[in-house]
Amino acid sequence: MSVGTIHGVGLGPGDPDLMSLRAHRLLSNARHVAYFRKAGRTGQARAIIDGLLPPDVIEFAMEYPVTTEIPLSDPRYNQLLSGFYADCAGHLRGLANRGEDVVVLSEGDPFFYGSFMHLYTRLKDEVPIQVVPAITxxxxxxxxxxxxxxxxxxxxxxxxxxxxxxxxxxxxxxxxxxxxxxxxxxxxxxxxxxxxxxxxxxxxxxxxxxxxxxxxxxxxxxxxxxxxxxxxxxxxxxxxxx
The missing domain is CATH 3.30.950.10 (Tetrapyrrole methylase, C-terminal domain)
Known part of the structure; x- marks a missing residue:
């Protein structure tokens, strides 16, 4: 079985009209889509692409364990987020190893202060990853x-x-x-x-x-x-x- 590809897709600043053609094409044909969000929220990335996904797409919402509840200087902050990113990366790795392509949504550009970078560094040497840049x-x-x-x-x-x-x-x-x-x-x-x-x-x-x-x-x-x-x-x- 061939290994699937993880696509880190930049959605741009928020207006769907400012999304790239490549991003739109990947979203329109996605079988699996993953995105970050705060617990209990839709998530801005998911809201941007509302109506663009196929009806049978399988969604994976990655909910942050912490955002502003504790200060950045608290050692627990990095510990919680590190474990969170490792778990998310593990899920995506499993999908790719089963031959599934996954589109991971990223507000703005994936390599510009985005959460996707933390998945990229954990996966880039293990499964194929392609990054779609975007307007910041x-x-x-x-x-x-x-x-x-x-x-x-x-x-x-x-x-x-x-x-x-x-x-x-x-x-x-x-x-x-x-x-x-x-x-x-x-x-x-x-x-x-x-x-x-x-x-x-x-x-x-x-x-x-x-x-x-x-x-x-x-x-x-x-x-x-x-x-x-x-x-x-x-x-x-x-x-x-x-």
Missing amino acids: GMSAAWTATGIPITWGDDVLTVLMGTMSAKDLTERMKTTDALVVMKIGRNIDKIRAALVAAGKYDDAWLIEYASMPGQTVQRLSEAAGRITPYFSIIVVHGQGRRP
């Missing part, structure tokens, strides 16, 4: 502002809001253009870092980029708001141009 959420976010993110020799830096206030501030100071992800409960720390770096007045907050409910506004105009999970902050570069 940050690309949709800066496009939504209607302003180019970089010019000429501008340096673009992508930061995670989970970083320390000191590290955020130092890196913000040394870049021309900026993207900040994983905002959520880190918003106050990010605001303070932007102020300290002298970039607060130039920052934009984009929520649900390319998805229903998209909002685009200056970060300074969103003071006091609770930002949803699908939020990105951008600061545009102002570099060399003709």
Whole structure:
């Protein structure tokens, strides 16, 4: 029996129209599809492709054992997630070894801060894996502002809001253009870092980029708001141009 292939499929930022033709083709012919989600939720990846799957597809929902319930610094966080990814990889490995192809959904691009990467590293030397790249959420976010993110020799830096206030501030100071992800409960720390770096007045907050409910506004105009999970902050570069 031939071994099946695991397809890590990037779905793009959220609008199904921004999905690649290859991704659409794989989804339309999928026999097995796997996706991550928070327990009790549909999952954003699954919601994006609603209506695109064959009626007889077999779904495998991979539910995170922890998201924000305990801090990243807690040793249990990595322990729980490591075991979770190992179990998920084992299930997918079993399907592939039985000759089944599996489509694993990934929001944005699979190799850009995606959970699929943790499956990829556990499976890449054992079963065939193909990765379908996609438009990232940050690309949709800066496009939504209607302003180019970089010019000429501008340096673009992508930061995670989970970083320390000191590290955020130092890196913000040394870049021309900026993207900040994983905002959520880190918003106050990010605001303070932007102020300290002298970039607060130039920052934009984009929520649900390319998805229903998209909002685009200056970060300074969103003071006091609770930002949803699908939020990105951008600061545009102002570099060399003709």
